[in-house]
Amino acid sequence: MGPFTFISRNSTRIIAGAALLGLVLPGLADALRPFLGYCVLTMLTVSMLRVDVASFFARVRRPLPAICAGLWLVVVFPLTLLCLAVLLGPPFALPLGLTIIFIFVAPPPIVSAPAFAMLMGLDGALVLAVTLIxxxxxxxxxxxxxxxxxxxxxxxxxxxxxxxLALMISASFALAFLLRRLLGPGRVAAARPVLDTVSVVVAIIFALGAMDGVGARLLTDPGLTLGITVGSFAFALAQMALTYAVFRPFVGVDAVAMGYAAGNRNAGLVVAALGVTQIDDMVWLIFALSQLPIFFFPMILKPLGRRLVAAHSAVPNARSLP
Structure with a gap:
């Protein structure tokens, strides 16, 4: 087994390990934090380069599920949650609370969500369409x-x-389009292990840099740090469960993929646009710890995702939006 193949097959474990390594190597995390914006751009570009155009357009022929899921994720859910926070009042309605909520519910799914969804036996094409929208x-x-x-x-x-945001996203899309035209679809497909390796290396840098300050906070305030960590996993799971419950009556098994996309948001895109060195310390801590579910969910949820898909597949006459 070559190094590219090994990295490709073990990418989720490697990235999760890098996040934990960032906790015990604070100097390295601090040095890599300024590069997080470049990491986000690179991961977005590589993901767009690897887009399976045929699968995407096959899903677009039945656009309603993807459009509804996309609007739910970036419009309906953020507005609902922020309005609820305002109605509930402090501490949710405080400026810091609203900012934290915004950063974690306004972004689209992470760019690697389609690949992770396919690892769990979910509809990667649907997650890809929702992510792009x-x-x-x-x-x-x-x-x-x-x-x-x-x-x-x-x-x-x-x-x-x-x-x-427009500049970052359009630059990534344009570069991916140019590379695909220069290389051709065949070479891009053949280079999958290499692209996986690039994605993993960049994700390692991102995971290490995202942990800047987290290790020190864990030592000085373990209760707060562990509480935010548990809260991050709980919030991500709640987004998944709610999205699954909302869409299950209409799209059947596709709701599993929509739920996974909802629980894994590309908060790094917002943080990169705001400036990684200009984020409030508390917001940064919560952002960093909110990345842990993203790093660990592919391993944790893979068996559950496959069970849900199998259970839905066993049910005849599943309803689905056109």
Whole structure:
């Protein structure tokens, strides 16, 4: 087994290990934190380069499930949760609370969500379509929502945020398109182990840099750190369960894939646009710990995902949106 193949097959374990390594190597985490924005751009570009165009357009021929899921993820759910936080009042309605909620519910699914979904036997094409829809509209939806709820606490204006997001996303899409045209679909498909390795190396840098300050906080305030960690896993699972419950009556087995996408948000895209060195320390701590579910879910949820898919497949006449 070559190194590229080994890395490709063990990518989830390697990335999870890198996150834990960042806790015990604070100096390395601090040195890599400024590069997180570049990591996000690289991962987005590689993911777009690897898009299975045929699968995507096959899903687009039945666009309603993907469109509904995309709107739920980046419009309906963020607005509902932020409005609920305002109605509940402090501490949820405080500027810091609203900012944290915004960062973790406004982004689209992570760019690796389709690959992770397929590892669990889910509909990767659907997750890909939802991810692309959410990513494309994010420069409009996220800044608009931010202007209503977190305008006073954002380090940049909603317009600047929109421009930065649009620039980051369009640059990644354009570079991926150019590389695909230069290399050709055949070479891109043949280079899958190499692209997997690039993605894993970049994800390792991201995981290490994201843990900046977390190890020190764990030593000085273990209760808070462990509490946020548990809360991050619980919140991600709650998003999955709610999305699954909402869509199951309409799309059947596809709701499993939609739920997985909902629980794994690309908060790094927002943080990169805001500036990784300008984030409030508490927001950064919660952002860093919220990445742990993303790193560990592919291993933890893989058996559950396959059981749910198998259970739905055994049910005849499953309903599905056109």
């Amino acid at each position: 959410g990513t494309v509209v994010m420069p409009i939806t996220a800044p608009t929502i931010a202007s209503f709820f977190v305008a006073e606490t954002m380090p940049i204006s909603a317009v600047d945020l929109a421009l930065r």
